Amino acid sequence: MVDAMSGAPFNPQQSAVTRPLNSAFQISETRPAQVAYSVQSTVTANIGGSQNGDVILEIANDSGFSSGVQTLSISGQGQAYTLAVALQGVQPMTGVVSGMVPAGAWVRIRTVNNTGAPTYSFRSGQEVLM
Secondary structure, three states, X not given: OEOOOOOOEOOOEEEEXXXXXXXXXXXXXXXXXXXXXXXXXXXXXXXXXXXXXXXXXXEEOOOOOOOOOEEEEEEEEEEOOOXXXXXXXXXXXXXXXXXXXXXXXXXXXXXXXXXXXXXXXXXXXXXXXX
8 A cells, every 4th residue: 555645655554452551651653553442440339329430541742641641532431329229230341442643652541530449451452553
């Protein structure tokens, strides 16, 4: 394939990956990437409380996320009971965060507990270098 704009060879490369949650990483210093990451959130709610959390895909210019921070996508999940027969409900749910990551950008899959203490597990990831 050839890039229509530059005439240079265009050879996308796909790979399955495992990435850490809440830690910065770089995909490529020289090529942009289209990414999709699946993260499972597990919330446990009972009559006395609820849980709610978000998984956020972010990019930045530096590994400390102090410059050029952008949010690419957010996946959220929550559960609450106001009056229920059940004493407790546990709900695991997998959400996907995805976006285009510029060459040289730092990436972070950040988890946020908005209410209570949901837990998170990385399930799968795909990165396509452009």
